[in-house]
Amino acid sequence: MSACDANGPLVIHVAKLFSSSDSKEMYALGRVLSGTISQGQRVSVLGETYSEYDTEDLNETTVSGLWVYQSRYKIPMEGVPAGNWALIKGVDSSIVKSATIYSADFNDDMHIFKPISYMGEAIFKVAVEPVNPSELPKMLEGLRKVSKSYALLQTKAEESGEHVILGSGELYMDCVLHDLRILYADMAIKVSDPVVRFSETCIETSRARCYAITPNKQNKISIIAQPLDKSVAADIEAGNIVLEWGPKQVAKYMNQNHDWDLLAGRSIWAFGPEDNGPNVLMDDTIPDEVDKKLLFNVKESIKQGFQWAVRDGPLCEEPIRNTQYKIVDVVLASQPNLRNSNQIISTARRACYSAFLAAAPRLMEPIYQFHIVVPYDHASALSQTVERRRGYISSDKPVAGTQLRLITGTIPVIDSIGFETDVRIVTKGFASVSLLFHEWDNVPGDPLDSTQRVPQLEPAPQASMAREFIVKTRRRKGLSDDLPLTKLFDPSLVKTLQEADLLPR
Secondary structure (H helix, E strand, C coil), X not given: CCCCCCCCCCEEEEEEEXXXXXXXXXXXXXXXXXXXXXXCCEEEEECCCCCCCCCCCEEEEECCEEEEEECCEEEECCEXXXXXXXXXXXXXXXXXXXXXXXXXXXXXXXCCCCCCCCCCCCCEEEEEEECCHHHHHHHHHHHHHHHHHCCCCEEEECCCCCEEEEECCHHHHHHHHHHHHHHHCCCCEEECCCEECCEEEECCCCCCCEEEECCCCCCEEEEEEEECCHHHHHHHHCCCCCHHHCHHHHHHHHHHHHCCCHHHHHCEEEEECCCCCEEEEEECCCCCCCXXXXXXXXXXXXXXXXXXXXXXXXXXXXXXXXXXXXXXXXXXXXXXXXXXXXHHHHHHHHHHHHHHHCCCEEEEEEEEEEEEEEEHHHHHHHHHHHHHCCCEEEEEEECCCCCEEEEEEEEEHHHCCCHHHHHHHHCCCCCEEEEEEEEEEECCCCCCCCCCCCCCCCCCCHHHHHHHHHHHHXXXXXXXXXXXXXXXXXXHHHHHHHHCCCCCC
16 A cells, blocks of 8 residues: 555554534544545544454444535545545544544554644643532533544542542633633533642652552562653653553663663663553562562552552642652562452552652642843833742843843743733733743642641741642642551551651651
8 A cells, every 4th residue: 555545455544633613523633644534434433542453442333524624614525545635524522632543343463543643742731620519511511522622631520529620720721711601511610719730749769668568468569769851751751752662672772772781771661651651660570589470460459559549649739750660579479369450559559658658759830931022222121020930041142133022941830820920010011921831840848748837828938849849739639648558568667667757757
């Protein structure tokens, strides 16, 4: 089959979903890469999670409408051949963001196109609820549609029951909420004050071998945690390292690009959360001390516990980043029913939590990079506005051939709310501001230091900032102010760590 063969098998890459003029239906915009798509044709829709190992995200449906998109106009078509963009009706029900479409009678191995990555990250968060509680199902349907329409948007339900929308920034969220209220849900919705998504990390290696014992007292898992190099985490998130390559190829890549030894590269079990999360689980056990056959029998259960742990960290149930977990010892029961998944998954999670908290945990916050274009006369008024929000100006240079200056720097996302308005006020409306996600950075202070005061109606000092964010986030999620150490650790381990001053007493 040659590329863009109109007579070949049908293959379409769906890049985006658009709503109809009445916002009741969604259309899929896709590039026809092979074959010809026709109205009434039966097709297979492969979602972003489809793989040859997991075919659950595969649905068959019928094309009920077909157009060529011409800006504000749609030209109806009976068929669209390879090489063109097509607007397709009737295939959106199983599509979340993007998808790959084949003809239903395609018999060869099917593979999906890599999901499209976008600039920015979903870090800006608001909680929504209907003014009339009986309209909750209507709001949920609106959330489903607005999530399809905005490629970067994420929606989820917290354990506390609140429904959360995550976007890239203030203006982006204004557009999302407008469409949710007016177009997709057509109802009154209450919106919480905006907050940001945090992450959790560690800055040291666990100063004790942390363990967890299964409820039946027959199994024991010991793990240590340590910081993961930012370059490794960035490679994982970018999809440059894929475990499906096999241990030898992964080890070779890690050795050549990150100076890991080959044995360590071959011992990688999983990345998390999901397949490209910036955390690593490794098997660092010694064959003379651990029965490898028994260990590999519970490998999947330990991986699930690791994924659970890094998805909801122990500090305030936010994702963990840039952390490397090493399994250093495992004691397993010889009888399979005594080491089933019900025993191992939760135990592996607690072992990851204890190792993380013994490795000097820290809270991370997202950072924006700002670009401000402003006339010379008003540039000097910006420094105090930026500093007041914990920001930093990294460069201030003229724009060639103009009377303008370009000021760039960084500012924490949590302090950026209303930043654009303040900049325009102090510059009398002459400034143009753009904000873009830049990086994750550690919040000043120790989040486990319970002696730090959390002020009520005044800014927190630097030393207690992390503690303030932790406490307020836990309260918002309906959690207790302090970590429930007895639930996260075995009692004997809690005593050991407290004696070593690794945990508060």
